[in-house]
Amino acid sequence: MAAKLKVNKELCIGCGACVTAFPDAFVFDNDGKGECVKEVANPDEVKSTCPVTAIAD
Numbered sequence: 001m002a003a004k005l006k007v008n009k010e011l012c013i014g015c016g017a018c019v020t021a022f023p024d025a026f027v028f029d030n031d032g033k034g035e036c037v038k039e040v041a042n043p044d045e046v047k048s049t050c051p052v053t054a055i056a057d
């Protein structure tokens with residue numbers, strides 16, 4: 001099911017993997033952390049791209 005995901009900014013290290021892999025859904029916020037700005041159709045795949053498991057429902 002499509003869902004907009006949340007990034008735990010405390011955990012995020014700003015590596016950019018989510019932005020690189022899903023550039024239409026993820027951007028960097030003003031602090032250089034990942035931010036989900038659009039619903040994704042494959043939330044499990046998206047979550048698995050984060051090396052510190054900062055992306056969650």
Ligand code: SF4
Pocket residue numbers: 007011012013014015016017018019033034049050051052053054055
């Ligand atoms: S992949 Fe994870 S650690 Fe890297 S920028 Fe995205 S949310 Fe942050």
